[in-house]
Amino acid sequence: MNSATNSPSSPEGSDPNPDAWVRTWGASPQAPDNSVSSIEPFENATLRQVVRVTGGGHRIRIRLSNEYGTAPLTIGAARVATADTDGEIRNGSDQEVTFSGRPTATVPAGAPILSDPVDLPTAALSRLTISLYLPGRVDTATCHGTFHALGWLISGDATALASLPTDATPLPAQALITAVEVQPGTPTKSIAVVGDSRVDGIGSTPGADRRWTDLLARRLAERGGQARCVVNQGIGGNRMLTDGIGTAALARFDRDILATPGLGHVVIAVGNDLVFSFAPRTGESAGFLDMFPGAPVGVDDIIAAHLQLAARARAHGAKAYAATIAPYGGSEMYTSEGEKAREQVNAWIRTSGAFDGVLDFDAVWCDPADPSRIRSDLHMGDNLHGSDAGYAALAESIDLSLFD
Secondary structure: OOOEEEOOOOOOOOOOOOOOOEEEEEOOOEOHHHOOOOOOOEEEEEEEEEEEOOOOEOEEEEEEEOOOOOOOEEEOEEEEEEEOOOOOEOOOOOEEOOEOOEOOEEEOOOOEEEOOOEOOOEOOOOEEEEEEEEEEEEOOOOEEOOOOOEEEEEEOOOOOOOOOOOOOEEOOOEEOEEEEEEEOOOOEEEEEEEEOHHHHOEOEOOOOOOOHHHHHHHHHHHHOOOEEEEEEEEOOOOOOOOOEOEOOHHHHHHHHHHOOOOEEEEEEEOOHHHHHHOOOOOOOOHHHHOOOOOOOOOHHHHHHHHHHHHHHHHHOOOEEEEEOOOOOOOOOOOOHHHHHHHHHHHHHHHHOOOOOEEEOHHHHHEEOOEEEEEOOOOEOOOOOOEOHHHHHHHHHHOOHHHHO
């Protein structure tokens, strides 16, 4: 079943400037105490992380964040290189990263920093190794709490090392790096996806680029034609209307989505507001639900939030798409009242004409024998999150012509 349906929309503007910057990878920043996992305090250490870009270019630049830091962040050295599939640096690709022409920088608490451009030809779907040396103590590292890349903590300044030392410690979360942007040389636009754990890919194999957004990027790259980057701004546990795990989508939308260089398309895929509002409070679930304060919300609230995000996307010249909320029957969050609300929201998403297109993920995942449940071969075992096969099914269902 094809999960995309079209509705009329105004034509897009002229092709983007081929020399303009376009975001090709992203990770929504979170406070260490407001994420699934975080980085413990460290000092005199190098963070080496591997990210897979979605679209390529002849130059890159990197966005780092101290937005949730409690003190200025000193960057003592930074390097970037293309990486093999195992994260090893490719010979001859290693480049110094500078900031305002200098090899070091201090990032004020609460602020991001953008690197200088680096002349590093980077192909679509290739991996970059980014190494940051932090000489001072870092007590609160701005992070992304669901870690779907590869990363290590190394003692001292290891930015110039071609291979990982034996004492490198795996990182439990993405740290400090929030975006990679490219100068593609050809007209390119970004597809920015705001979402929750099903966008962030909980249940997929970490470090293997098997979230549905990763696989969509692969499909788009393989089809040829005008290039499209896919930027995943999902946060596990995120909601639209209220903070919980991560800042609410309505509050972070300007930073994480509308500020995306090269933005052409926005996908809205947040379903947790209803899931947590109707979840049963039991001895087992109470502690988890305490992480999500605020009054319960209903169908009208969710519809209004979708309309707000779509209007704000279009005000920035982007097309707006919505994903239906996939089933979660059989999970500890399920109630019949929540299921009824989910069906009402999905019916509105499909028929309202409020979006430039619909990604009908509910139709892809639902079990024909019980539409309140995910098919057993498509979830990770919790009746809530996808498996590698489940996310692949979502990616394969999307009509690529939506992003022409």
